[in-house]
Amino acid sequence: MVRLAQQSRRRICALPVGASAGGASDVSVIGRESLVSRWMCLVSSYSPSCLFSTGTGCAGARDEESDPEPLPLPLPPPTRPVLVRDFIRSALYDPDHGYFSKRSGSVGVLDRSINFNQLQGRNAYMRHLHSLYKKHDIAWFTPVELFKPWYAHGIAEAILRTANLSVPLKIYEIGGGSGTCAKCIMDYMMLNAPPKIYNNMTYISVEISPALAKKQLETVGDVQSHLSRYHVECRDASDRSGWGNVDAQPCWVIMLEVLDNLPHDLIFSPNQVSAWMEVWVEKVQGSGEISEIYKPALDPLITRCIEITGMDKQNVAHDNQVLSSLKHVWSKAFPKSRRAWMPTGCLKLLDVLHWALPNMSLIASDFSYLPDVRISGDGAPLVSVKKDGRTIDYDSYLDAKGDADIFFPTDFSMLELIDHHCSGWLNQQPGSNSSRPIKKRRTITLDTASFMEEFGLPSKTRTKDGYNPLLDDFKNTKFYLSVPTYNAK
């Protein structure tokens, strides 16, 4: 998704040099279009709307003129009240109306890699992006696409350095988009790993979108020998029934820009002290509009998420009596409602992954921060649509009808808590006095530049004057690595 840094908009939301997410001065909290426009004014004379030229096509996938991809019909309003996560799931993944289901162009594909070493610097890079957008007429590119093959090669190298190579390498990728990551990782193993690693490896893609599952097979199929080691399962990775039996073998799970597209729930409190309520949505009688309803939080995923993330501790019941009375008085006099978005889709997915693949090592990358969010609530998403060649953000998530990408920032410390919670805890050692649970995972969060400096080949994405978009522009994305404790080196 934006997957282009700020320049390419969405998923990329990269910040220019000197800017920092959350900083006060500058372009920091600028993202996407506004950042692009300001940035582009600074560095070139291109129009951002050209940079983000519209289209539903997927370069390299179809012939736009002879085989236009039909747009799905808008998602009808729910016929009965549903939780916000179910509304979001339909808007993104409904088989007939969902944003990802029918459009292979929801994830853009470059037909060839960018030769960064031949570009002079940032201006030349921006010009190049401009021409790519113009030529491909796609929605946006993700980093794995924009920096192919180097981004995926960095991930492959991280796996090679950390994996137990005495067992056959097994990689699952959830939400593989166009298949670029899979192909580049398999290329890397074929060319750089000892032959037995490539020969014995399997790579399984679990992809919810039929259009993207098809595209992945085409991409990987470019190299004939990959096909006997690769297969795609078109299903929802967070549905436990799709995984069959538990597979206790060590394996890797890769998720790039998937967490941000997982359904989230919304919780609400009318003031600073009342308990959180869960938000449902329903169709307003006699109109096509949708409105919110608030109910006591009873849904098991929501209540677990509130507990794991410590949101319940914000409740007044945990304060001492004096503080508690003061807060009550204050909230009566100056009530201020609160809204927060809960990563219940992430909780569900990690629950299932830890159950199905108890010895998995996980590599996930995503946005730690999103600029210019117009929707209210902590951790709120961007809801973006392409219209007439321009990217427009909706003010309400309720406006998304399968035409819009809905993507959330990831709170990586929350992700870590959820990961530990879903992996369970090791039994206490007999005789141990400690009452603290023992974690089953070793985890680390790295910013993209640190990850790529450690495992990638940063020289490949450096321009002649030293500017390196992968290291310099992706300040709002991070990598999360989580391995079973015994597997950590």
Ligand SMILES: C[S@@+](CC[C@H](N)C(=O)[O-])C[C@H]1O[C@@H](n2cnc3c(N)ncnc32)[C@H](O)[C@@H]1O
């Ligand atoms: C924004 S795209 C990222 C694609 C690719 N990883 C990349 O970085 O270019 C999100 C991907 O996750 C897939 N996806 C989202 N939820 C999923 C789920 N529950 N199970 C499997 N795939 C899912 C989408 O269909 C899409 O391929």
